[in-house]
Amino acid sequence: PGDVVAVGLPRRAELVVTLLAVWSLRAAFLPVDPKHPQARLDTLLDTADARFAVLADPQTTRPDCRVVAPPAGDPLPAAAPLPAGDPPTGDDLAYAMSTSGSTGRPKVVGVSHAALAHCVVTFADLLAPGTPTVAGTTALTFDISLLELFLPLATGGRLLLVDDATRRDPARLGGYLSAARPDLIQATPSGWRLILPHLSGDLAGRTLLCGGEAVTADLAARLVDTGATVWNVYGPTEATIWCTAHRLGPPVPDPVPIGAPLPGTVAVVRGRDGRPVPVGQVGELHVGGPQLAVGYLGDPERTAVVFRDDEYRTGDLCAWRPDGTLSYHGRADNQVKIRGHRIELEEIETYAERHPAVIQAAAVVVTAAEDDQRLVLYVRTGGDGPAVTDVALREHLAASLPTALLPQRIVALPELPLTPSQKVDRRALREAATAHIHRRAGSEETPS
Structure with a gap:
């Protein structure tokens, strides 16, 4: 319990099985990309204090980390059943997710089961999908992929785990999604620009999530014109995937709002003096609530700087609109989204x-x-x-x-x-x- 297990596997059913197996032992998973430079992988494993790694191509050898590969072919039957352990608690770490760090060392955000569960349940209620078929198109190293994975599994739905070759080819991906007709598709604005020209068929009754970077009004309007239900969503990794959402409809406002806080999420726009600013004034967005991460693993100093008084300083400049939604106005630092x-x-x-x-x-x-x-x-x-x-x-x-x-x-x-x-x-x-x-x-x- 409490161990961090790095996972870098192909996008097949075994990947999801591995994540659930890690949870069954009350451990947490750290998604990694085996194609990243070896020095990068070593730094991530060190930062997260990962004692185990499950990699499809286990080239790394580390004295303090046991690296294993999944069995080739059908898995061998267990010699003896594992003893039944206690299920994970809400306070247990569910996953660790790396993000770029300004010090030259990546940050590793730790997220609890309670925070992840709150996000998944909130979106199940918000989207009211019943038992949805969800397209899993996002790389596991991007935290929004976890909503794609666990929303259908938590609601009795169906996960379409799209392989790497398909998801990286906009034409193939668009053709696949048009034929499979999932109930929910999620992508960044950059992703939607690539996919949209290759989507065919009626999208009425489908739900599209757009987030991860600022969306322009023209792209938002194109998504709305598909006839699907479209949500612009926003959230830093430190607040567990998405923490605000705005349902778009014609006419699409410019700039496009990032929405209102999800149920249970607290959002405050603060000025340089730390006090809340009035409607229409730009300040730094602070978020809190049950979706807040536990902090940066192995870095209490950095955690203390941005996690204060049950709030996370996002570094995003925002302003309240009169209708109770938030508008995005860039960054207060040199962080960018590409x-x-x-x-x-x-x-x-x-x-x-x-x-x-x-x-x-x-x-x-x-x-x-x-x-x-x-x-x-x-x-x-x-x-x-x-x-x-x-x-x-x-x-x-x-x-x-x-x-x-x-x-x-x-x-x-x-x-x-x-x-x-x-x-x-x-x-x-x-x-x-x-x-x-x-x-x-x-x-x-x-x-x-």
Whole structure:
């Protein structure tokens, strides 16, 4: 009881069986992607203090972690039945989920059974799906996948666990969903932009969840035009999947509200002085209630900073609307969302600055098109060693960072621009990166 078990398996029934087996022993699971760099996996296992790992391709060997592979073929019969143990309690840890960390080390959020159960039951009541057929299209390392997995299992419904090859191909996924006709489909706005052109048939009576990053009014309107019931949902990992929801209908407002707090969830918009702000004024969103995570595993200092007085400081800037819903107004820090992936820009910068030729680094995100955000890394190089090449720096980053955190472009500068207060001028860097994208687009359209 209380152990953390890392799980990295293909998307088959055995994956779900493994998660439930971990729970049957009152342990918690930590989803991992075996394709991530070995250094990244090692860091995650260390941070979560994972003593066991179940991996399809167990290449990692760790003295303090027992790594096992699932049996090939049919499982062997048990030599003896396991002794019946006590079922998990609400206070027991259900899962640990990693997110990007600004210190260069990923954060691992611990979530209890009570918090997960509250989220699943709340959505069962909110969506009133009865015994739904739910499409499982999201990677297990993204916490919204857990609603896809456990909502149907908790309500006597059916889970359609979509394999990796299908879910990564928008055309195949759209065709599969059109034929299978699940009652509930969930995706990020970036995902919906890719899937929508390939969906066919009547979506009336279906429910679509859209969340994980800000949704534009035009995309929300396209989702509503399908005839399905559409919800815009919001929630940080630290508040267990989703904690606000807004049912969309014509006409779709712009900006699109992230909704009202779910039953039991407490939401407060606070100003710089920590006091609640009036309706219409932008402040930092704090959330609390039964869906709150227990904190960051192995990091009590960071937990104490953002989990205070039974509230979690989200870092998201929001404002109350007169109708009791919340509108989203960006971040109070350098955290960004790219295709649903939560990324701390400082983590990329930290790893870049660990290269001996890099003195300083700054990462920015620019929008090349409505559904195309790009990560650009600026570096100031120097020192006595040879100049770092783009290829060498990419290899250095790829040794520790997952693909979602790797920049699409790296630019070396003699000096990084500074603001009058001597901080890196990220606005100037974003403007330079945007201008470069537009110049390239123009040169591609106009042959020389």
